[in-house]
Structure formats: C-alpha cells, structure tokens
Amino acid sequence: MIRRVLSVAMVAALMLGAGVVARAVALDEDRAAVIAELQSLAQSTRTAQMRTDHLEGSIAIAEKDTAARAAVLEVRPAFVAEITALRVAMEGADGKIDTSAHRAAAMSAQESVLAERKNPATVIAATATVHALIDRVGQDIGSWEAAQYAAPSGPAWSSSGPDGFARVRAALDRVGGGGVGLYESASCAGGTAPACANSSGYIKYRADIVDWSVDRLNWAMAHELAHIYQFRVWGALTSSDVYYSSFGGDPEFLANCMAVVRGYPGSIGCDSEQQSWASGIWVGAVR
Amino acid sequence: MRGVAVVAGGLLLLGGTVLIAVADQQRVEALAEARAAVVEAEERLDAAHEVNLRLAGQLTTLRTAIAEQETLLSDTSGLLP
Numbered sequence: 001m002i003r004r005v006l007s008v009a010m011v012a013a014l015m016l017g018a019g020v021v022a023r024a025v026a027l028d029e030d031r032a033a034v035i036a037e038l039q040s041l042a043q044s045t046r047t048a049q050m051r052t053d054h055l056e057g058s059i060a061i062a063e064k065d066t067a068a069r070a071a072v073l074e075v076r077p078a079f080v081a082e083i084t085a086l087r088v089a090m091e092g093a094d095g096k097i098d099t100s101a102h103r104a105a106a107m108s109a110q111e112s113v114l115a116e117r118k119n120p121a122t123v124i125a126a127t128a129t130v131h132a133l134i135d136r137v138g139q140d141i142g143s144w145e146a147a148q149y150a151a152p153s154g155p156a157w158s159s160s161g162p163d164g165f166a167r168v169r170a171a172l173d174r175v176g177g178g179g180v181g182l183y184e185s186a187s188c189a190g191g192t193a194p195a196c197a198n199s200s201g202y203i204k205y206r207a208d209i210v211d212w213s214v215d216r217l218n219w220a221m222a223h224e225l226a227h228i229y230q231f232r233v234w235g236a237l238t239s240s241d242v243y244y245s246s247f248g249g250d251p252e253f254l255a256n257c258m259a260v261v262r263g264y265p266g267s268i269g270c271d272s273e274q275q276s277w278a279s280g281i282w283v284g285a286v287r
Numbered sequence: 288m289r290g291v292a293v294v295a296g297g298l299l300l301l302g303g304t305v306l307i308a309v310a311d312q313q314r315v316e317a318l319a320e321a322r323a324a325v326v327e328a329e330e331r332l333d334a335a336h337e338v339n340l341r342l343a344g345q346l347t348t349l350r351t352a353i354a355e356q357e358t359l360l361s362d363t364s365g366l367l368p
Contacts, residue, residue, distance in 0.1 A: 020307050027314040034321040039330040048335035055342035062349035069356040080365040087367065103367065110366050117360065 068118045075123045079113055082130040089137040097140045097179040102133050141199075144179045155206075157184040164210030171217035172203065175264055177225040195220050197227035199234075219259055219266040226258035227251065229281050236286040241284075246274050254278060 069097050070078040086106055090099045116122040157165035169182055181202030188196035190202055195205040203224045209217065230237055230251055237243055247254045257270035257278040270278070 020311070023311065024314060027318055028309075029316045031314070034318065035327055036326055038321065038325050041325060041332055045328060045332045045335055048297060048332060052342065055339060055346060057348050059342060059349060062346060062353060066349055066352050069353065069360065073356060073359055076360075083366055107367055114361070114363065114366075200306050218302055270301060287293060 037220060038224065042079045046141045065117075071120045072116055072118070072123055075120045075127070076113070076127075079123055082127050082134065085109065086130050086134050086137070089134050093137050093141050095178070096144045097137070098176060099137060102137055106130055106133055140179070156182060160184050160205075160207040164207065167210050168205050168221070171214070172221040172225065175218055175222040175225055175259075175262055177221060177228070179202070180225060180228055195224050197224045197231070199231045201228055201231070203228070215264075218264045222259035222262045222264040223255045223266065226255035226262075226281070229258070229284070230254065233281060233284055234285050237281070240286050242277055248279060254281070259281060 017145070044257065084105065086102070090103065093099050106129075109129045113123050113126045160168075160215070165184060172178075172180060172182055183202060183204050184207055185204035186206055188194070188206060191206070193206070194209045195203060197203050203221070205220075207225075211219060212220065238249075243249060247257070251269070253268065256266055256268040257274050258281055259266060260269055261275050261279045277287060
C-alpha cells in the first residue's frame with residue numbers, strides 16, 4: 001500500500017518538476033525574443049535620429065540659400081529697369097555712334113547678374129555699371145552731334161552726287177566710322193590727296209574716289225578713320241618713343257598699319273609687332 | 288526518528304516550492320519589464336518618425352521656394368538678347 005502511494009507521489013513529483021522547467025524555459029525564450037525586438041527598435045530609432053540630423057542640416061542650408069536668392073531677386077528689378085533704359089538709349093544712338101562696345105559691356109554685366117545666386121552686391125554693382133553706360137551713350141551722342149555742327153555747312157556732297165556720297169559713307173560705316181562726319185571736298189592737300197581727316201573729327205573726300213573699288217574705298221576710309229583715332233591721342237602719340245622708332249614718326253604709315261589691323265590692308269603693310277602697337281591706338285592706348 | 292525525518296522532508300519540500308515560486312516570479316517580472324521597454328522604444332521611434340515627416344515637409348517647401356526663385360533668377364525677359 002505504502003509502495004503504491006510512494007510511486008504515485010514520485011510520478012506526480014516528476015511531472016510537476018517537468019512542468020516547472022518547461023515554464024521557465026518558455027519564459028526565458030519569450031524574454032530573449034523581446035530583447036531582440038528591443039535591439040532592432042533601438043537600431044531603427046538611431047537611424048531615424050540620424051535622418052533627423054540630416055534633415056535639419058539640409059533645412060538650414062536651404063534656408064540660407066533661399067534667403068540669399070531672395071536678397072538677389074530684390075535688387076534685380078532695378079537692374080532690369082537700367083537695361084531697358086540702356087536699350088532705349090542705344091536705339092536712339094542708331095546711325096550716330098557705334099554702340100557695340102557699350103553693348104558688350106552691358107552683356108558682360110548681364111551675364112554676371114544672371115549667374116549671381118548669393119551676393120546682391122554683384123547685382124547692385126552691375127546696375128551701377130549699366131547706369132554709367134547709359135550716361136556714356138548720352139555723352140557719345142552729344143559729341144557726335146557736336147561734330148556734326150562743327151562740320152562745314154552746306155550739303156555733304158557736290159559733284160559726287162548722293163549715290164557717290166552714299167558709297168563712301170557706306171565704306172566709312174563698314175570700317176567702324178559710323179559716327180564720323182563725311183564731306184566731299186577738293187581741298188585735301190590742295191586737291192592732291194584723295195581724302196583727309198580733320199582734327200575736329202570729320203573726314204573729307206575727293207569726288208573721284210566714289211568710283212574706286214569697294215576694297216580700296218574700305219582701305220581709304222579705314223586709313224582716314226585711323227587719323228581721327230590718332231588725333232584723339234595726339235599728345236601721347238607724338239611723345240611716344242615707339243612711334244618714332246617703329247613708325248619713323250610718320251602718321252600716314254601708322255594709319256596704313258592701323259587699317260591693316262582693322263582688316264582693310266592697302267598697298268603698304270607692317271609687321272606683327274607694329275600691328276600689335278598700332279591696334280592700341282584704335283582703343284585709345286599709346287603703349 | 289521517523290518523525291524527525293518526516294518534518295525535515297516536509298521543510299525541504301516547502302523550501303523547494305518557495306524557491307521555485309520566487310524564481311518563476313522573477314522571470315515573469317523580467318519579461319514584463321522588457322515588454323514595457325519595447326513599448327517605450329516604439330513610442331520613441333514613432334515620435335522620431337513624426338518629427339522626420341514634419342522636417343521633410345518643411346524641406347520640400349523650401350526646395351519648392353528655391354526652384355521658384357531659380358526660375359525668376361534665370362528669367363531673361365527685359366534683358367538684352
């Protein structure tokens with residue numbers, strides 16, 4: 001009897017022990033799974049925080065960018081207004097002065113404005129440049145008009161006729177003398193020279209040159225226009241050593257060389273060093 | 288003698304049972320603690336995602352503004368051709 005009770009108790013104790021161990025193992029497994037989940041969550045949180053930092057940095061940069069662009073945009077209308085005024089001024093100068101240099105300067109200012117994204121000072125400086133260009137165009141028109149009044153009175157041609165005059169005029173315009181006055185006259189060197197330039201800034205031609213070929217007319221007008229540019233720097237030119245050493249102090253030779261530089265060579269040429277020096281006179285530089 | 292053995296056996300049984308109960312209690316508590324930590328971490332992650340979403344929206348707004356400004360800055364109307 002006791003033996004039976006004992007064996008039943010033994011089996012019960014064994015089953016109880018197995019149950020306790022199974023529960024402990026199951027609890028430990030659950031805990032391990034939960035901790036693994038916690039670790040993966042911690043990893044995700046770290047990634048999210050890194051993304052937050054990245055976003056905050058990007059926002060700071062974007063805010064700076066948009067503020068700088070807003071500042072640049074704020075001064076843009078003033079620049080556009082000046083460009084419009086310059087265009088009007090250049091249209092008014094049509095047929096009077098050569099505005100290609102002004103235009104090139106304005107284009108360069110415009111390029112810098114279009115490329116600017118950060119510094120409004122660049123746009124303000126470009127606006128000032130364009131404003132100065134407008135003044136410059138006005139001044140140049142003024143001196144052109146003055147040159148017209150300074151010229152001898154009466155029609156620009158006599159025996160060469162309007163068509164002949166137009167031919168010479170076209171040649172002078174072609175070589176870059178659009179704003180320079182032109183008159184027919186038989187008085188150049190007492191009638192022996194086919195054309196001459198006056199230090200008051202205009203050119204006279206003899207009637208017979210209207211029959212010259214286009215190339216020869218171009219050369220002649222480039223040559224006379226060269227004299228006009230020489231007159232503008234006359235003081236510096238005549239006190240330049242190179243003028244005497246390279247050109248023998250001869251304004252005619254220099255004028256021929258300057259015509260070569262412009263691309264209208266006559267019968268007299270000059271070497272590359274002389275050409276390089278002569279090109280300076282076209283832009284008012286005596287080196 | 289027999290009585291002493293029964294008492295000692297009973298005491299050992301009682302001690303063993305108490306020990307098992309305490310160990311089980313500790314395991315249950317540790318599991319509950321870990322679950323609470325998971326809930327907390329999930330809340331933190333959700334909050335971080337919410338912040339990121341808000342920041343991403345802000346960044347998109349700024350980028351749109353910059354794109355609009357870029358259009359205005361590249362606009363050549365009224366300028367020299």
